[in-house]
Amino acid sequence: MYPWICGRCAREFSLESLQELTVHHRDHDHDNNPADGSNWELLCVYCHDNEHSRQTDSGYGDAGIDSQESDTATHNPFANLADMLNQKK
Numbered sequence: 001m002y003p004w005i006c007g008r009c010a011r012e013f014s015l016e017s018l019q020e021l022t023v024h025h026r027d028h029d030h031d032n033n034p035a036d037g038s039n040w041e042l043l044c045v046y047c048h049d050n051e052h053s054r055q056t057d058s059g060y061g062d063a064g065i066d067s068q069e070s071d072t073a074t075h076n077p078f079a080n081l082a083d084m085l086n087q088k089k
Contacts, residue, residue, distance in 0.1 A: 001037050008047035022048045028055055 004013040004021060013021045024043045025032060032039045043051060 002040075002042050005042065006044040006047055007041040008043055008051070011044050013044075020045050024048050024051060 004018060005011065006013075006021065007024075021042050021044055024041050026039050026041055029039070
């Protein structure tokens with residue numbers, strides 16, 4: 001269905017190295033397998049691992065933080081700066 005080329009790094013594969021080329025689900029849903037292959041792309045094992053690592057890592061940024069709270073800073077390190085400067089004078 002697809003040529004034996006990695007969709008990210010464009011590395012070409014031969015029959016001897018074909019085991020290093022994997023099918024990746026673009027939407028990360030392994031149950032979404034349309035007959036036309038529109039949810040698939042071929043990635044080499046290195047690019048495939050990288051893609052899944054990026055997907056996993058993207059979830060760590062908001063871990064344990066309410067999304068509304070993450071938009072608002074609660075600490076102002078310079079709040080009393082003017083007072084501190086005036087005290088030294």
